Amino acid sequence: MTEPILLVDDLTMHYTTRAGDVSAVDNVSFTLTKGESLGLVGESGCGKTSVAICLLKLLPDNAHIKGGHIYLNGVDLVPLNEDEVRRYRWRRISMIFQAAMNSLNPVYRVGDQIIEAMETHLENFSYATAREKVAELFRLVGLDPALMDQYPHEYSGGMRQRAVIAMALACDPDIIIADEPTTALDVIVQDRILKELRAIQQKLNMGMIYISHDIAVIAEVSDCVGVMYAGRLVEKACTEEIFHHPIHPYTAGLMSAFPSIVGPKRELTMLPGEPPDLLNPPPGCRFHPRCPYATSICWEQVPEFKNYGNDHFAACWHPLEG
Amino acid sequence: MSEVLVRVEGLSKFFPLTRGLFRESRDFIHAVEDLNFMIAPGESLGLVGESGSGKTTTGKLLVRLLDPTAGHIYLRTDGREVDIATLRKKELKAFRRQVQMIFQDPYESLNPRLTVFDTVAEPLVVQGIGNVLDREERVAEMLAMVGLTPPSSFMFRFPHELSGGQRQRVAIARALVINPTFVVADEPTSMLDVSIRTSIMYLMQELAQRLGVTYLYITHDLAVARYMCQRVAVMYLGKIVEQAETEELLQHPLHPYTRALISAVPIPDPRIKRQPMEIKGSIPTPINPPPRCRFYDRCPIATGFCEENPHPPLEDKGGGHYVACYLV
Numbered sequence: 001m002t003e004p005i006l007l008v009d010d011l012t013m014h015y016t017t018r019a020g021d022v023s024a025v026d027n028v029s030f031t032l033t034k035g036e037s038l039g040l041v042g043e044s045g046c047g048k049t050s051v052a053i054c055l056l057k058l059l060p061d062n063a064h065i066k067g068g069h070i071y072l073n074g075v076d077l078v079p080l081n082e083d084e085v086r087r088y089r090w091r092r093i094s095m096i097f098q099a100a101m102n103s104l105n106p107v108y109r110v111g112d113q114i115i116e117a118m119e120t121h122l123e124n125f126s127y128a129t130a131r132e133k134v135a136e137l138f139r140l141v142g143l144d145p146a147l148m149d150q151y152p153h154e155y156s157g158g159m160r161q162r163a164v165i166a167m168a169l170a171c172d173p174d175i176i177i178a179d180e181p182t183t184a185l186d187v188i189v190q191d192r193i194l195k196e197l198r199a200i201q202q203k204l205n206m207g208m209i210y211i212s213h214d215i216a217v218i219a220e221v222s223d224c225v226g227v228m229y230a231g232r233l234v235e236k237a238c239t240e241e242i243f244h245h246p247i248h249p250y251t252a253g254l255m256s257a258f259p260s261i262v263g264p265k266r267e268l269t270m271l272p273g274e275p276p277d278l279l280n281p282p283p284g285c286r287f288h289p290r291c292p293y294a295t296s297i298c299w300e301q302v303p304e305f306k307n308y309g310n311d312h313f314a315a316c317w318h319p320l321e322g
Numbered sequence: 323m324s325e326v327l328v329r330v331e332g333l334s335k336f337f338p339l340t341r342g343l344f345r346e347s348r349d350f351i352h353a354v355e356d357l358n359f360m361i362a363p364g365e366s367l368g369l370v371g372e373s374g375s376g377k378t379t380t381g382k383l384l385v386r387l388l389d390p391t392a393g394h395i396y397l398r399t400d401g402r403e404v405d406i407a408t409l410r411k412k413e414l415k416a417f418r419r420q421v422q423m424i425f426q427d428p429y430e431s432l433n434p435r436l437t438v439f440d441t442v443a444e445p446l447v448v449q450g451i452g453n454v455l456d457r458e459e460r461v462a463e464m465l466a467m468v469g470l471t472p473p474s475s476f477m478f479r480f481p482h483e484l485s486g487g488q489r490q491r492v493a494i495a496r497a498l499v500i501n502p503t504f505v506v507a508d509e510p511t512s513m514l515d516v517s518i519r520t521s522i523m524y525l526m527q528e529l530a531q532r533l534g535v536t537y538l539y540i541t542h543d544l545a546v547a548r549y550m551c552q553r554v555a556v557m558y559l560g561k562i563v564e565q566a567e568t569e570e571l572l573q574h575p576l577h578p579y580t581r582a583l584i585s586a587v588p589i590p591d592p593r594i595k596r597q598p599m600e601i602k603g604s605i606p607t608p609i610n611p612p613p614r615c616r617f618y619d620r621c622p623i624a625t626g627f628c629e630e631n632p633h634p635p636l637e638d639k640g641g642g643h644y645v646a647c648y649l650v
Contacts (some may be wrong), residue, residue: 187583190588213515253517271517275515
């Protein structure tokens with residue numbers, strides 16, 4: 001295995017609220033190698049976006065990293081202050097945000113916004129070469145470079161998402177985090193953007209973390225998949241392995257609750273209950289109140305996130321047969 | 323089809339583009355144009371399409387939240403057919419005992435200042451059914467039926483105290499409390515997480531059987547339609563382009579648009595590689611569209627014949643598989 005470009009070790013992050021601390025990310029560890037695409041899947045509130053904002057250190061005022069390390073090419077980002085983090089943000093690790101409309105400023109030309117990102121983060125910056133670079137990025141994401149002097153409202157939803165992808169690529173990052181970039185798009189446009197994003201990621205040999213609640217989308221874009229539940233990473237393995245031999249009962253439940261249009265029409269299983277309130281997460285394994293296999297040990301002790309062979313990790317007291 | 327509950331004939335809805343207060347508008351968005359379909363009692367018909375295809379407009383027309391520009395909507399009540407499209411205000415109130423709607427977003431469709439009891443009891447109050455005690459009993463029964471048990475612990479809660487799944491259950495209870503025969507469900511599960519979505523899908527199916535409700539199920543997700551609907555109609559730019567039994571449509575799509583749509587749906591299995599079928603561009607806005615086939619500009623197989631002739635009629639290609647395409 002090649003050297004990981006990103007190593008997240010025991011990351012824990014809390015949001016401070018008036019009602020108490022919300023344990024949004026709890027002891028999450030994973031690695032990402034060059035050119036690898038990791039899918040991070042889970043339901044709303046499971047902490048997938050919180051992990052992403054920790055990696056970029058774009059934390060809101062009430063969010064605090066309580067422990068752990070984020071090694072980017074060997075440098076730990078956690079103790080760095082804002083000025084120091086700026087050297088890494090966008091140049092080494094950048095992000096495609098969920099709502100494309102909200103991540104573009106409506107009163108500036110799209111091209112200028114991308115140039116602004118370069119101006120902020122790059123040292124040897126010249127306006128003329130920047131425009132050339134934007135044109136090149138536009139071609140890469142499948143937009144006509146002539147569109148660069150138009151405003152966001154003149155773009156369709158799919159074009160805006162492409163522009164946001166171009167912006168994330170502006171400083172040639174090593175890692176790109178894509179947070180549900182296609183959720184608001186129709187399937188035909190989504191399909192095209194997914195294919196292009198995957199092709200660009202492979203062509204530029206970038207690491208990618210693709211965040212989504214949609215396991216079908218994850219299946220299409222990822223080499224590896226991490227499943228999150230209630231702030232914890234409960235399982236991680238290569239895509240084929242996790243889809244066909246899930247170890248954690250939550251992963252298995254998620255897979256069999258998901259409808260598909262191909263193959264036999266199998267019965268969809270129901271997961272009882274709802275995800276827990278992270279103000280007061282359940283003790284032990286956080287999935288135990290909904291787990292059909294739970295026993296007393298599940299609420300007494302937190303299961304270790306351990307390797308079941310072939311880099312298939314899971315945190316469960318009652319692992320399913322692979 | 324022997325029995326018919328809802329029969330739609332030539333249904334159209336045009337929205338004028340305003341040109342100013344005193345000027346007559348000359349441009350119209352043809353949101354829905356010349357729809358024809360039927361729904362049998364107890365059936366669930368899926369209306370599938372991308373945003374801007376006119377599926378929500380169709381749903382709103384069927385419950386008369388919008389007035390149609392042209393066409394008829396016949397609903398069978400007490401053994402006779404009533405044309406919903408021509409009902410007046412007073413008759414509409416009686417009609418709404420028969421027909422209800424479930425909306426997409428449970429965060430927006432519930433009044434934040436009404437308790438669960440007030441929300442679910444509101445249709446009963448509006449229709450003047452029962453006294454306070456009857457209503458309380460009926461609401462409790464409904465809440466138990468949608469899985470909010472024990473009802474007494476939910477009755478006097480406000481929407482902000484409920485999760486998304488619980489809110490959608492309240493919305494379903496509200497729609498079904500007056501025993502409607504026909505319910506338009508507009509993407510009722512698209513805002514919900516996977517693990518909660520399945521339970522809501524099963525709940526809606528179970529209630530349909532138990533209470534004899536017929537659904538028009540609007541969704542953009544073919545995989546959800548596969549589980550919720552016996553038949554599916556695919557809409558594109560205000561027209562139904564294909565309609566068939568759900569499995570037949572998924573296994574043997576005939577219209578080029580349906581084929582492109584199906585080929586674009588991601589599959590939750592990394593071993594299966596999809597057959598790509600690319601179509602050009604994206605869905606336009608139907609402002610004064612030319613009379614030719616609506617799909618002409620994006621169609622990979624269109625010919626000169628398609629350009630010169632009007633939009634193709636929806637024809638039965640055998641076994642109730644309807645397609646609107648000259649080249650199939």
